Amino acid sequence: MRNNTIILFALLLLTSSAIKAQKVVRYDLYVRDTIVNFTGKEKRAIAVNGQIPMPTLTFTEGDIAEINVYNELKEGTSLHWHGLYLPNKEDGVPYLTQMPIKPGTEHVYRFPIVQSGTHWYHSHSGLQEQMGMYGSLILKKKVDDLTFRKGIDDLPQVPVILSEWTDYKPENVHRMLHNASDWFAIKKGTTQSYAEAIKEGHFKTKLTNEWKRMLAMDVSDVYYDKFLINGKTESQLSQFKAGDKVRLRISNGGASSYFWLTYGGGKITVVANDGNDVVPVEVDRLIIGVSETYDVIVTVPDKDTSYAFLATPEDRTKSTSIYIGEGEKKAADLLPKLKYFEGMKMMNNMMNMDGTMDDMGMSMSMQKMDMNTVMYPELSASPKMEMDGKMDHSKMNMKSEEIDHSRMEHSMAGMKSDKMDMKDAKMDHAKMDHSKMDMSSKKSKMVTLNYGMLKSPTKTTLPKEVAVRELRFELTGNMNRYVWSMDNKVLSESDKILIKKGEVVRITLYNNSMMRHPMHLHGHDFRVLNGKGDYAPLKNVLDIMPMETDVIEFEANADGDWFFHCHILYHMMAGMNRVFSYEKSAPNPLLPNKEKAYKKLQAESNALHFMAENDFATNGNDGQAMLQNARWSFGTEWRLGYHDEHGYESETHIGRYIGRNQWFMPFIGFDARYRKLDHGEVEENLFGQSSTKDKRLQVSLGFNYTLPLLVVAQAEVYHDGNVRFQVMREDIPLTKRLRMAFMVNTDREYMGGLKYIVGKNMGITTHYDSDMGVGFGLNLNY
Incomplete structure (x- = not known):
């Protein structure tokens, strides 16, 4: 009996010591209305602790996060911890994991930090994210962590959060998108009228486009007045000198903008994505999807010079820079305007009269073939393909020092569009005729990151002895009426998707729309099946391009209800979302009437x-x-x-x-x-x-x-x-x-x-x- 008492006392001491060893890191966040002036006009925004973006929150793996949110708005609010593993009730989705934080009240989020990496946090209430409620969330590794990488994890680190600003009320932006207003296209100079088509020699292209019942080509939805890095259009990191390597922890906190990332000082080395380490890969540029995060390393080449790290929105209307180094500023090359009528012509050939995408015999995935590349003037000298159903290697000039097949961006730029017949073009690489491909151009050396290049440094395999749940979703949309859906159903037309704890959920996603969609899963990381086998990278956001089919899988190891949605804010609010619900979940004390709350969530993404x-x-x-x-x-x-x-x-x-x-x-x-x-x-x-x-x-x-x-x-x-x-x-x-x-x-x-x-x-x-x-x-x- 005495021995049992001693053992019990020892266990209590150990447990007590373990609890005391966990450091509680507390932040107090005050959410208030504010006035900003990014464009010369004073406009309403939402600030947290008086700033936009919200304060950078930093934790170390093993900490306990305690975040006290004081809502001083006249409306409800919330905070979602993007990419974090945490108890379901802490996930911050109103009407799904909690009720909105009422005006004049306080809410405490408390959860253990069980991972590391670059993440971010934002409001999940209405359109508040567009108004300033986004911020960086940095989870540091312990120095003695087995995954700690010298020369990477010990470099100077700078949180970078990208965003955009519009002087229009976000609710008005959403309404204008649904009403098919031309005003954003007019502001961006992308209207593609018949007069412009005639001027560009594309009258037939425009006529065919409308014959197939399509509106003008676009790569983004909204005109923005400003694009921002850490809340500014331009800033400088003058503390870095020649030879310094800097790790930028980049989060795309934009509501709907993708960004091209380039560096005036040379190559970019990608070392992490969505908070997960990857084997370092060197590229010339990358595109960061809405809500994605990337950790990249850049080097300051010379003294007395600061080099622009340039973020350019996908529609290339403006840009924003952060200069790294001291001295004279050296800008990165600006990306030229898109050739919209070339993109329109390509889409005409891909679109059937019934509105479906033509099956070109392609198996496109992992961003390896960017269908928008035909619109990129900077790649106009890259490989040209005769779309005659076969390729002849005999006339290809492929110098080994210029071409790296594992990294080559499968570009469709420079296509002879007047000779294209997509219905006859079966992109079977075994039958391709390369006779008219010229790969000797220096432009062909440009390396653009795609998901096929990402590899985890450690094995990510899931348990093989458990049941596998196979799911398939088709991403669907209607640009004319701005309705975004999955399997042609918006959230209000769908039930929760039941999954069982312990099973592996494998999801096939096919994008049958003409827009990119960054699909985000709350509370889990998923493996992206990109050909890397046991070392498939882990992500929580998958940017899936038009006509792509991608496969992801995750282990169902949590509890409760988890959101799965397109992270373009206006697509999510238009209905492109689903909910994964664990069977036999424990009751959520923050949702006294779970069914009624879910109906409110459904109604929110199908408003009149x-x-x-x-x-x-x-x-x-x-x-x-x-x-x-x-x-x-x-x-x-x-x-x-x-x-x-x-x-x-x-x-x-x-x-x-x-x-x-x-x-x-x-x-x-x-x-x-x-x-x-x-x-x-x-x-x-x-x-x-x-x-x-x-x-x-x-x-x-x-x-x-x-x-x-x-x-x-x-x-x-x-x-x-x-x-x-x-x-x-x-x-x-x-x-x-x-x-x-x-x-x-x-x-x-x-x-x-x-x-x-x-x-x-x-x-x-x-x-x-x-x-x-x-x-x-x-x-x-x-």
């Missing part, structure tokens, strides 16, 4: 978006208002004349979009009209039916269908048996700012008009209406 416009013209007023979400549309339009012979009319439609491309929308309609006709005047429609233009109050059934050239056909039958068929289009881009519209129907009504876009919410118009005549006016829209 409002738009309205009115044309104040000399011959009357006409306009429309609309509420829409992923599936439903509630719209009304009106025409109000100034005289009795013009009268008034209004049409209201309640419809639901059907199908993957949402070209088809059946609706219920309500039609009210009044016009004073001359005594005895009778009008008939093209079907010989009597018109009811003088006085109409009717219910109808009908549908809209989007035809080639983005023309909307509308068929409608009224309760009195009258039938109407109509075709129309409102937004034909003639020039950068000039838009044309037309309408004609079987009631013998027709309209043609022009609008010149003056500003975000204003245009100058002229139109002719068969009922109301010629008018000139001012268009105001919201």
Whole structure:
């Protein structure tokens, strides 16, 4: 008995010592409204402890993090610890792992630090991340850690967080995206109008693009006023001298911007990704996806010179730099503007008339083939491929000192687009004809990082004796209506995905949209199956490019509900997300009504978006208002004349979009009209039916269908048996700012008009209406 008491006492002492040995690191974070001025205009933002970005939080593996959040906003908030392994209730997703932190209250996040690496943290409430709620999160290794790498982990380290700023309210940005506003393209100079197409010799390209019911080509969604590194457009690290090596811990805290990273002082050595070590790989440049992190090492080559580490957004509208070293500044080469019509032509050849991507026989994965490369002028001298279904090596000039097959970016730049027939181009490397590839250009030596080049320094294999759950998701989207989904379902249309603790979950992702998507899994790292076998790299964000198919897998070793979503903020809020839920999870004390909370989460990513416009013209007023979400549309339009012979009319439609491309929308309609006709005047429609233009109050059934050239056909039958068929289009881009519209129907009504876009919410118009005549006016829209 006495021996048992001694053993028990010893165990208690050891446990007590272990608990005391864990260092509690506490931060107090005060979330407040603030005013910023990045562009010469004062705008509302959200600051934490009075700063944007939020304070850098630093811990060492083995610490206990205790973070006290004081919400001094007038709205709820939250903080998510991106990339961290932690208890589910600490993950910081409102309505999934906790309720929002209410205004005027305090919330404590407390969790052990069980990993190392470069991470970041941000609000997961609404669109607050876009307004300044993002910051670096650095988890250091212990010096005696077995994975500690001399010459890497002991270098001087600088946290770097990339972001962007817009003077527009994020809610307004989201609404404009859903309403297909051209304003961002106008601001970026990427409108791709017919006049610009003719000037560039791409009229046929533009016509084909619209024939296949596609809008203009773009690589990013939003126009941003500024791009920032650590909250500034430009800064300098003057403490470093010639010969110094610097480790930059880079996080992309942008809401929707990818960044190209280049260095004016030479090569970049990548040593970690998403907080996980990789075997060092030397590159000329890399693109960092939204929410990804990279650790890179750069060297200061010469004294009296500071070298730009340049971050350029994917759309190349602006850039931001941090200069490393002291003395005269040496800039990195700026990336030239994209060749959008070349990208449009490529997409035309890849897109079928039914809106699906053409199966080119490719097995693209791991970013090895960037389909946007045709738009990169700096690579225009890289390998040229004749897309005739085969390649002949006989005429290739492949100098061994210039080509490294393991690192070569499989570029499609320089394609002879007029000779491309993607339907016949089967990219089977065994049959490729290399006869017209010229690889002697110096440009071919440029090495761009892709996932196939990443390798873990340690084995990452998962248990082989456990069950494997196979899942497949197709990433789908509708750029015309800005709906983003998985398997053509938004979160509000899907249930949680049940998984079992102890199994391996293997996910195949296929991107069948024309945008990149950085897919992020909360609370877990996953293996990226990139051909490195047992040494496959670990990540928590997978940037998957158009037409790629990638496979990831993770061990289900946690508990609770975990978010899986596209980390482009506006894609996530438009529905591209899912929830993995562990079976038989313990109750979450922070969610008193779990089912009700989940319904709120679902509703948040399928909100209704409002738009309205009115044309104040000399011959009357006409306009429309609309509420829409992923599936439903509630719209009304009106025409109000100034005289009795013009009268008034209004049409209201309640419809639901059907199908993957949402070209088809059946609706219920309500039609009210009044016009004073001359005594005895009778009008008939093209079907010989009597018109009811003088006085109409009717219910109808009908549908809209989007035809080639983005023309909307509308068929409608009224309760009195009258039938109407109509075709129309409102937004034909003639020039950068000039838009044309037309309408004609079987009631013998027709309209043609022009609008010149003056500003975000204003245009100058002229139109002719068969009922109301010629008018000139001012268009105001919201």
